[in-house]
Amino acid sequence: MTTYSFRLYVAGTTERSKAAEANLRFLCDERLAGACEVEVVDVAERPDLAEEGRVLATPTVVRLAPPPVLRVVGDLSDHGRAAAALGLPAAPGPPEERL
Amino acid sequence: MTMDGSTAIERVPTGIDGFDHVALGGLPARRSTLVSGTTGSGKTVFAVEFLARGILCFDEPGVFVTFEEAPAGIRLNSASLGFPIERWEDEGRWAFVDASDVLTDEAPAVGAYDFGGLAARVTYAVRRTGARRVVLDSLGALFARFADAAVVRRELLKITLGLQALGVTSVVTAERPGEYDGVTRHGVEPFVMDNVVVLRNALRRGRRSRTLEIVKFRGAAHRTGEWIFTIDPAEGIVLVPPAFLAASTGGRASTVRVSSGNAGLDEMCGGGLYRDAVVLVSGPTGMGKTLTALRFAATAAESGERCLICTFDETREQLLRDAGGWGLDLRAMEASGLLRVVSGYPEVASPEDHFLRIRRSIEEFAPTRLVVDTLSSLERVVSQRALLDFVIALGALLRRDEITTLLTAAPTGHAVPAGVSAVTMEIAGLADVWIMLRYAERAGEARRAVTVLRARGSAHDHRIREFTIDGGGMRIGEPLNGVPHVSTGNADPTALWPPSARATDRPPG
Numbered sequence: 001m002t003t004y005s006f007r008l009y010v011a012g013t014t015e016r017s018k019a020a021e022a023n024l025r026f027l028c029d030e031r032l033a034g035a036c037e038v039e040v041v042d043v044a045e046r047p048d049l050a051e052e053g054r055v056l057a058t059p060t061v062v063r064l065a066p067p068p069v070l071r072v073v074g075d076l077s078d079h080g081r082a083a084a085a086l087g088l089p090a091a092p093g094p095p096e097e098r099l
Numbered sequence: 100m101t102m103d104g105s106t107a108i109e110r111v112p113t114g115i116d117g118f119d120h121v122a123l124g125g126l127p128a129r130r131s132t133l134v135s136g137t138t139g140s141g142k143t144v145f146a147v148e149f150l151a152r153g154i155l156c157f158d159e160p161g162v163f164v165t166f167e168e169a170p171a172g173i174r175l176n177s178a179s180l181g182f183p184i185e186r187w188e189d190e191g192r193w194a195f196v197d198a199s200d201v202l203t204d205e206a207p208a209v210g211a212y213d214f215g216g217l218a219a220r221v222t223y224a225v226r227r228t229g230a231r232r233v234v235l236d237s238l239g240a241l242f243a244r245f246a247d248a249a250v251v252r253r254e255l256l257k258i259t260l261g262l263q264a265l266g267v268t269s270v271v272t273a274e275r276p277g278e279y280d281g282v283t284r285h286g287v288e289p290f291v292m293d294n295v296v297v298l299r300n301a302l303r304r305g306r307r308s309r310t311l312e313i314v315k316f317r318g319a320a321h322r323t324g325e326w327i328f329t330i331d332p333a334e335g336i337v338l339v340p341p342a343f344l345a346a347s348t349g350g351r352a353s354t355v356r357v358s359s360g361n362a363g364l365d366e367m368c369g370g371g372l373y374r375d376a377v378v379l380v381s382g383p384t385g386m387g388k389t390l391t392a393l394r395f396a397a398t399a400a401e402s403g404e405r406c407l408i409c410t411f412d413e414t415r416e417q418l419l420r421d422a423g424g425w426g427l428d429l430r431a432m433e434a435s436g437l438l439r440v441v442s443g444y445p446e447v448a449s450p451e452d453h454f455l456r457i458r459r460s461i462e463e464f465a466p467t468r469l470v471v472d473t474l475s476s477l478e479r480v481v482s483q484r485a486l487l488d489f490v491i492a493l494g495a496l497l498r499r500d501e502i503t504t505l506l507t508a509a510p511t512g513h514a515v516p517a518g519v520s521a522v523t524m525e526i527a528g529l530a531d532v533w534i535m536l537r538y539a540e541r542a543g544e545a546r547r548a549v550t551v552l553r554a555r556g557s558a559h560d561h562r563i564r565e566f567t568i569d570g571g572g573m574r575i576g577e578p579l580n581g582v583p584h585v586s587t588g589n590a591d592p593t594a595l596w597p598p599s600a601r602a603t604d605r606p607p608g
Contacts, residue, residue, distance in 0.1 A: 011215020047223030056214030
C-alpha cells in the first residue's frame with residue numbers, strides 16, 4: 001500500500017491549528033488505514049520553512065507523496081471535500097452517510 | 100511629542116522627489132498608508148521607490164511583499180532607476196516576501212483559514228533585515244486568489260496591525276476601478292483608511308496626465324489637491340512643482356543688476372534687471388519678443404556668461420536663422436560653449452517632461468540666464484493651473500540659483516483687446532518685471548509701444564514709449580502721449596500698478 005506523506009503548516013497552537021491536525025489525522029485513519037506520515041510545521045516557530053514553502057494561508061496542507069503535489073488551504077472541516085482535494089481514496093461504506 | 104493632544108505625528112520621509120514636500124515631511128511613521136490607483140498609475144513604482152530611497156537616502160532596510168509581480172520582474176524594472184536590488188538583497192538590506200507564486204493560486208480552500216503563513220514570513224523578513232519600511236503590492240491579487248473577501252480584509256487588517264506593532268512604516272497598494280470612483284475596488288479602505296494617497300492617470304484635453312493626491316492622513320497635516328507628477332525613466336516619480344519648490348531657499352534677494360541687452364529697456368526698468376529677476380515680455384506675434392529674448396541671451400555671451408534658451412515655437416535652425424537676420428551669431432556663441440539651445444514643440448512631450456528637461460539642462464549647463472520662448476505655446480498642451488505651477492516652480496529654482504530669466508508670452512485663444520490673455524495676467528503677477536509690447540493707435544497710425552508695467556524693487560519708467568525695430572534691434576524712443584493706458588481686463592489693478600505707478604500716472608482727484 002502506498003504511504004502518503006503530508007506537511008501541515010499551522011500558525012501557533014490555536015483551535016484552528018488543532019482542528020486542522022485532527023481532521024487530517026482522521027482522514028489518514030479513515031481513508032488510508034493509517035498508512036500516512038504527517039509533519040506539522042508551526043510557521044510561528046519556523047518562518048523559514050513557511051518562506052521556503054511559499055505559505056500564505058494557514059492552515060495549509062501539502063501532499064508531498066505520492067505525486068502529484070497537492071495543496072489545500074483551511075482547517076479541513078469538510079472531510080468529503082478535503083479528501084477529494086487531497087486525492088485520497090474513497091471511504092469505506094456508503095458515501096452518503098459520510099457527506 | 101506633547102501631552103496636550105496637539106501631538107505632531109512623526110513622519111518618515113519617502114525620499115520621493117517632491118512627495119515629502121506635499122506630505123509636509125513624509126508618511127505618518129509606524130503606520131500603513133494606502134496608495135491606490137488604476138492599472139498603470141504608478142503604484143508599484145511608488146512602492147519600489149519608497150523602499151529603495153529608504154535604503155539610499157536614510158539607510159533604512161526594507162521588505163517588499165509582492166502578491167502580483169514576481170521578484171525577478173521587480174528587480175529588472177528597478178535597475179533602470181539605478182536601484183541595485185539584488186546587491187541590497189545580498190547585503191541583507193532588502194528582502195522579498197514572494198507571495199506571487201502561482202502554486203498557491205490553485206489551492207482550494209476547505210474550511211476556515213487565516214494569513215498566519217504570510218504574517219510569519221513578513222515578521223521573519225522584517226526581523227532578519229532590521230527593516231524600517233515594508234511594502235505590500237498589491238492587494239488586488241489577493242482578492243482575486245481568495246474567494247472570501249471578508250476573510251481577506253480581516254486578515255489584511257491583522258497584518259497591518261502586526262506591522263505597526265513591529266514599528267515599521269508601510270505602503271500598501273490597491274487597485275481602483277476608475278479615476279474618480281471610490282478609493283479601491285475591494286473595499287480595502289476601512290482597514291488602512293487612516294492614510295490614503297491616490298494616484299491618477301487621467302485623460303485631460305486628449306493627453307495623459309498623472310496626478311497624486313493625499314486624500315487623508317489621520318491627524319496629520321498635508322497639502323491638498325492634485326499634484327502633477329511624471330515617472331521619469333531615470334529619476335522615477337517626480338512631483339513637478341514641489342520638486343522645484345523644494346529647491347527654494349527663500350528670503351534672499353539679489354541687489355546686483357545686469358543688462359537686459361537693450362540700454363533703453365534697462366533705463367526703463369530703473370537701471371537694468373536684478374540678477375535673480377524673472378522677466379515677462381508679453382505681446383502679440385511680430386512685436387519683437389524673440390528679438391528681445393535673443394539680445395538678452397547675447398548679452399550673457401558677450402560678458403562671458405552662459406545662457407540657456409528653451410524655445411517651444413521654433414526649431415533650433417529657425418531660431419539661428421532669425422538671429423542671423425538681426426546680426427546675432429548664435430552658432431558662434433554655441434561653439435564658444437556660452438549658449439545652449441533646447442528646442443521642441445510642446446506637443447512632443449508632456450508638460451511635466453518639459454519641466455524636467457529644463458531642470459536637467461539647468462543642472463548640467465549651469466547658465467546664468469534662461470530664456471523660455473514662448474510660454475504661451477505650452478498653453479496648447481497644459482491647463483492654466485499647470486502652467487502657473489510651472490512658472491512658480493521654475494521661479495523658485497531660478498531665484499535660488501540667481502538665474503536671470505526672460506519668459507515671453509503671446510496672446511492665445513480669447514485675448515482681451517490689449518493682447519493680454521487671462522493666463523498671462525496670472526503669470527505677470529508672479530514675475531518680477533513685466534514688459535508689455537503692444538500696438539498703440541496714434542493719429543490714425545499703429546505704433547509699437549513698450550511699457551514696463553512692473554519692476555519689483557525698482558523706480559521704473561511708467562510711461563508708454565514708442566519703439567522701432569531695425570537691423571540694429573529694438574530702439575526705444577519718446578513717450579507716446581495721449582495713448583490710453585493698457586486695458587488689463589478684470590484683474591486686480593493693484594497687482595498691475597505698484598502704488599508709485601498710480602501716484603505718478605493718475606493725478607490725485
